[in-house]
Amino acid sequence: MGLSNLLMKLKLIRLKKRGLKIGENCKIYDAHIDYGHCFLIEIGNEVTITNSSILAHDASTKQSLGKTKVGRVVIGDRVFIGWGSTVLPNVKIGKDVIVAAGSIVNKDIPEGVIVAGVPAKIIGKTSDYIEKNKLLMNEVPVFSKPWDQKTENEMKEMYEKLENNIGFDE
Structure with missing residues (x-):
């Protein structure tokens, strides 16, 4: 196991102690998961997160209002979150979703779709994408x-x- 993977494993142990819920067979590589509000984050089974951020808080209001916005984040089973993406607070991602690299997820995503962009928008169905690549x-x-x-x-x-x-x- 590489040093980076070991450090991520140790980080996940600390996050779980603080309340992060994470399913089985997840692969999380160099990701940032909101330490201060990780108890508001739930990650399903067989999820892959690559060098991305999962945030349950938004401090843009802190200076002006004295409070930080917070919201739950729920990531369904078999979700892939591509390199450099950000999932913002108060978002639910359905199962079997692909989040393209560099996307910003700021709204709920239904199951079985691919999203891409800033902000992330649905660009197709996961099943069609997998079938196309199976043939390829x-x-x-x-x-x-x-x-x-x-x-x-x-x-x-x-x-x-x-x-x-x-x-x-x-």
């Missing part, structure tokens, strides 16, 4: 060894095969 796997390179186990030759081969193409990796 028959036409493009597919690699079957985890990134951290690839040899130098395998990395070179991958680099060459992806010169003008997308592919799929373990």
